[in-house]
Amino acid sequence: MADKPSYEELEQRIKEIEKEYVDRKKAEAALKKNERFLQSIFNAIQDGISVLDSELNIMSVNSWVQNLYLDNTIIGVKKCYEIFKGRHSPCHLCPAVKTLEDGKTHSNIIPFPSIEDPAMWLNISTYPLKNFDGQVDGVVEHIRDITESKQAAEALRQSEARYRELVQNANSIILRRNIEGKITFFNEFAQSFFGYTEDEIIGKNVVGTIVPEKDRAGRDLAAMIKDIGLNPAKYAANENENMRKNGECVWISWTNKAIRDKNGNIVEILCVGNNVTERKQLERQLGHALKMESIGTLARGIAHDFNNMLMTILGNTSLMLLHTDPGDANYKKLKTIEEQVESGSKLTLQLLEYARNEKYELKPINLNCLVKNSAEIFGRTRKDISIKLELSPDLLPVEADGNQFEQILRNLCVNAGDAMPEGGDFIIKTFNTNHIEMGRKLYVQKPGKYVLLTVTDTGIGMDKKTQERIFDPFFTTKEMGRRGTGLGLASTYGIIKAHDGYIDVSSSKGHGTTLSIYLPASEKIV
Incomplete structure (x- = not known):
């Protein structure tokens, strides 16, 4: 039988027990304080935090999650998918399930x-909870509300979609290019206008695709494109020749704006263009009309004055010839003067035909008849030229001065003969047409039949x-005075213009020439 502890020993034991109790109470108080501190941190986090066991039961949540569910009875009672989605099984692609399976985030x-x-x-992220053996027996979920960023991203996407729709459906050429000139964006209108698909044009340089290296006036467009990349403000608005895929030349009015990076460096150029080809054609037509009108006014004044002087010379020469014997040494010289004056008079008549304002003696005529007569005469003089006639049998009549149109046909035959010194083919055709079939011209044609x-x-x-x-007075490619006066086509232009008609020329070096004359058709009977 053990000895009973002494009073002193009991007293000492009681003191130890009291101390242990006090220490335990202090430890419990410290632990509760620490738990409250950690819970306050847990609840202060402005994202959701929840702890799940291996069966996806909710073991702990912070205030954010409690406010989300509005239910304080979920701890240890419900599984996450039951409260979160009202489901009976885990959600599809649940990150917590994946973390429990592979132990990864x-x-x-x-x-x-x-x-x-x-x-x-x-945005739910899951992290593995491991026990002392390293086995995953729970999951920590971090839940972040990304609604605002999601809505902002969606708003941005919709804005970009609207912008893209606007850009793609705009009736303007919109493209982006880098500073070297390589195209990075080409809207649908640009693709349709220039004839390139997106795959064909993206990554290609504008020079050689939609911009020629030089325009028809010799301007260095390749250098201009390079300069735009370096100094876009200098070309904020400019017009230049461009070209379509089929080689057709067009005029585009461009607006150029620099796109810069965060450091202010130019990385791309935004280019917006509109087709001004028709406007350029109208400007050219107006300029040509004003020039021809000015030349016509000048020519008319000169021709009248010159003709008056010639008549004075001719009159005096004729009087001198009346009193000069044909055997006289001066008689031949006077006849030469008379012949040259008459030749000069014909020249002034041609000049007046070009500058003539008054109306001709108009009557309905069939051009086919005039063409046949002129072609027959021309064929007799140039046996080395093969003349082919393709005349419309139902050609509409035109109201014209027959004598003047015989002069036009003579001029055209002479010019064709001079263009074929070694012979060739000369084709004359007549058609019925209208202003729509005439298509775009350098002039605005009046509606109707032609x-x-x-x-x-x-x-x-x-x-x-x-x-x-070629329609300028006194312009000729022939030797002046001997083979040409430079008034043949000028007078032709003047006569056609006075008949409310139009004349076009199509030619290339070494490949012949075609002149097209449009005359308003008449409903009168020939």
Whole structure:
């Protein structure tokens, strides 16, 4: 039987027990304080935190999650998918399930409460909870409300979609290019206008695709494109020649704006363009009309004055011839003067035909008859030229001065003959047409029916500069005075213009020339 503890020993034991009790109470108080501190941190986090066991039972949540569910009875009672989605099984692609399976961190964006009617969008990330043996026996969920960022992203997406729709459906050329000139964006209107698909044009340089290296005036457009990349403000608004995929030349009015990075460096150029080809054609037509009108006014004044002087010379020469014996040494000289004056008079008549304002003696005529007569006469003089007539049998009549149109046909035959010194083919055609079939021209044609006369030779042809001047008075490619006066086509232009008609030229060096004459058709009977 053990000895009973002494009073002193009991007293000492009681003191130890009291101390242990006090220490335990202090430890419990410290632990509760620490728990409250951690819980306050847990609840202060402005994201949702929940702890799940291996069966996805909710073991702990912070205030954010409690406010989300509005239910304080979920701890240890319900599984996450029951309270979160009202389901009977885990959600599809649940990150917590994946973390329990592989022990790794996972995340997913989930609509809440449902995909059909999401009041919130939650980004849920899950982290493994491991026991002392390293086994995963729970999951910590971090839940972040990304509704605002999701809505902002959706608003941005919709804004970009509206912007893209606006850009794609705009009736303007919109493209982006880098500073070297390579295209990075080409809207649908640009694709349709220039004839390139997106795959064909993206990554290509504008030079050689939609911009020629040089325009028809010799301007270095390749250098201009390079300069735009360096100094876009200098070209904030500019017009230049462009080209379509089929080679057609067009004029575009461009607005250029620099796109810069965060450091202010130019990375791209935004280019917005509109087709001004028709406006350029009208400007050119107006300029040509004003020039021809000015030349006509000048020519008319000169021709009248010159003709008066010639008549004075001719009159005095005729009087001198009346009193001069044919055997006189001066008689031949006077006859030469008389012949040259008459030749000069014919020249002034041609000049007056070009500058003439008054109306001709008009009556309904069939151009086919005039064409046949002129072609027959021309064929007798140039046996080395093959003349082909393609005349419309139902050609509409035109109201015209027959004598003047015989002069036009003579001029056209002479020019064709000069263009084919070694012979060739000369084709004359007549058609019925209208202002719609005429298509776009450098002039605005009056609506209605027209008769079209075309004359084509297989001669030496003309370059662009020559074509621009062939209707100018006194312009000739022949030796002045001997083979040409430069008034044949000028008077032709004047006569056609006075008949409310139009004349076009189509030619290229070494490939012949075609002149097209449009005359208003008449309903009168020939």
